[in-house]
Amino acid sequence: MVVLVIFSYAFIIYLDLMPLYRKKLWRDFGVNMALTLLTFAIAFLISLDVAIPSPVNPIKSLIISILGK
Amino acid sequence: MIKEMITSKQGVYLLILFMIGSNLFMGLAPVAKSDAWIAALVGMLMALPIIFIYARLLSLFKGRDIFDILNLVFGNVLGKIVALAYIWYPLHLGAMVIRDLGEFFNTVAMPETPMLLPMLFMGFLSIWAVMAGVEVLGRCSKIFFPIVVIIMFVTTLLVIPYLNFAHLKPVMYDGIGPVLNSAFDIFSFPLAETVLFLAVFSALKTDKSIYRVYYSGLFIFAAIGVLLTLRNILVLGGDIVSVVNFPLYVEVSRINIGEFIQRIEVSVATTFVITDFIKVSVCLYVTCIGISKLFGLNNYRSIVVQTGLLMVLLAYIMYENIMDMIYFAFEIYAYYALPFQVILPVIILVIAEIRIRAGQLQTGKRY
Numbered sequence: 001m002v003v004l005v006i007f008s009y010a011f012i013i014y015l016d017l018m019p020l021y022r023k024k025l026w027r028d029f030g031v032n033m034a035l036t037l038l039t040f041a042i043a044f045l046i047s048l049d050v051a052i053p054s055p056v057n058p059i060k061s062l063i064i065s066i067l068g069k
Numbered sequence: 070m071i072k073e074m075i076t077s078k079q080g081v082y083l084l085i086l087f088m089i090g091s092n093l094f095m096g097l098a099p100v101a102k103s104d105a106w107i108a109a110l111v112g113m114l115m116a117l118p119i120i121f122i123y124a125r126l127l128s129l130f131k132g133r134d135i136f137d138i139l140n141l142v143f144g145n146v147l148g149k150i151v152a153l154a155y156i157w158y159p160l161h162l163g164a165m166v167i168r169d170l171g172e173f174f175n176t177v178a179m180p181e182t183p184m185l186l187p188m189l190f191m192g193f194l195s196i197w198a199v200m201a202g203v204e205v206l207g208r209c210s211k212i213f214f215p216i217v218v219i220i221m222f223v224t225t226l227l228v229i230p231y232l233n234f235a236h237l238k239p240v241m242y243d244g245i246g247p248v249l250n251s252a253f254d255i256f257s258f259p260l261a262e263t264v265l266f267l268a269v270f271s272a273l274k275t276d277k278s279i280y281r282v283y284y285s286g287l288f289i290f291a292a293i294g295v296l297l298t299l300r301n302i303l304v305l306g307g308d309i310v311s312v313v314n315f316p317l318y319v320e321v322s323r324i325n326i327g328e329f330i331q332r333i334e335v336s337v338a339t340t341f342v343i344t345d346f347i348k349v350s351v352c353l354y355v356t357c358i359g360i361s362k363l364f365g366l367n368n369y370r371s372i373v374v375q376t377g378l379l380m381v382l383l384a385y386i387m388y389e390n391i392m393d394m395i396y397f398a399f400e401i402y403a404y405y406a407l408p409f410q411v412i413l414p415v416i417i418l419v420i421a422e423i424r425i426r427a428g429q430l431q432t433g434k435r436y
Contacts, residue, residue: 012374012378016374016375020371025367027364027365027366027367028366028367028371028372029371031360031364031371031372032371032372032375035372035375036375038375038379039375039379039382042379042382042386043382046382054386054387054388054389055383055386056161056387056388056397059401060397060401063405064401066404067404
């Protein structure tokens with residue numbers, strides 16, 4: 001699984017990120033790079049079977065604390 | 070760059086397929102049991118004023134999307150902070166819809182397949198569609214809408230022998246409370262989610278009023294939604310509808326005519342995938358537009374792939390199991406979505422009206 005993730009990200013970076021670098025669109029390149037790092041981190045952790053805390057849980061507890069359910 | 074345009078008819082179809090989304094298959098208002106159809110009607114009535122607010126915002130700033138409007142109304146800094154909310158909301162909504170699909174395949178259609186797989190493929194499909202642009206989405210919806218309607222119509226004809234009108238009684242046995250509660254759920258789950266179209270309908274090529282597009286979408290969806298909810302109750306009964314996770318699928322799976330026409334529930338699964346695809350694509354499109362406007366990017370297409378992947382991964386880590394999902398969708402979501410759907414649009418509209426009256430903003434121009 002880990003190898004699969006790394007290979008597919010190499011493929012995605014080659015197809016998606018490199019053209020932006022070649023066209024010298026630095027803003028697009030930066031934002032895309034940041035998003036790529038984020039999704040790669042999540043995908044890598046998922047492939048290692050790490051339990052990632054869900055972003056929904058804080059929302060849930062916030063709403064419950066407001067409504068008092 | 071030539072601006073992409075969709076016609077008003079395509080806009081209506083897009084709106085209807087978006088609202089059908091995943092909601093109809095999870096059942097509208099299961100809490101209200103046999104009164105769900107009344108709840109659906111009340112929900113539509115509740116949605117009328119809020120749809121007016123969205124349409125008013127769009128007609129005030131013709132040809133501009135929600136992020137431009139925020140920038141104009143709130144100024145550069147505050148506008149960008151509020152825009153963050155409208156980036157997070159479609160991202161989360163899209164993830165929820167993808168997760169619906171994953172749970173549907175995992176529990177009902179293909180239990181042996183890992184859940185990530187259908188979600189990933191739905192993500193790829195949406196990325197492809199959004200890369201192609203909003204015009205392609207409009208044309209997709211024009212093709213898909215008749216398919217969905219025909220499947221709904223044919224299955225409605227086929228369930229006629231199974232209708233049992235005794236299931237409708239007793240009407241409002243538990244009082245009006247659960248009905249109003251479910252009406253609020255329906256208001257927030259499919260109907261007021263059309264707030265996202267504030268970012269899509271800037272591409273609308275219309276000389277007719279935007280109100281007409283919004284309201285015709287709402288009324289056609291109302292007809293489909295009430296009909297299908299009523300059908301669910303008449304075939305299955307209120308108690309079963311409130312327990313089953315995907316009532317429409319269960320209902321159609323009961324069809325068995327002459328030992329020949331049976332197991333046609335896969336047709337319902339088809340409509341589920343089609344409408345889910347449209348909904349995820351719209352959510353992804355709005356998120357990408359938002360991010361590109363926030364950072365002042367050259368083109369929103371440069372980030373579509375990564376945003377789509379982020380959506381799929383978020384969907385995967387979001388809930389632990391289907392019970393978690395049902396709990397969030399029916400207990401928490403209505404209150405969580407309220408700021409995005411009602412409070413912020415009302416604030417934006419009020420400030421916009423005040424600033425227009427004071428002569429600080431120019432309106433009515435086509436950009």
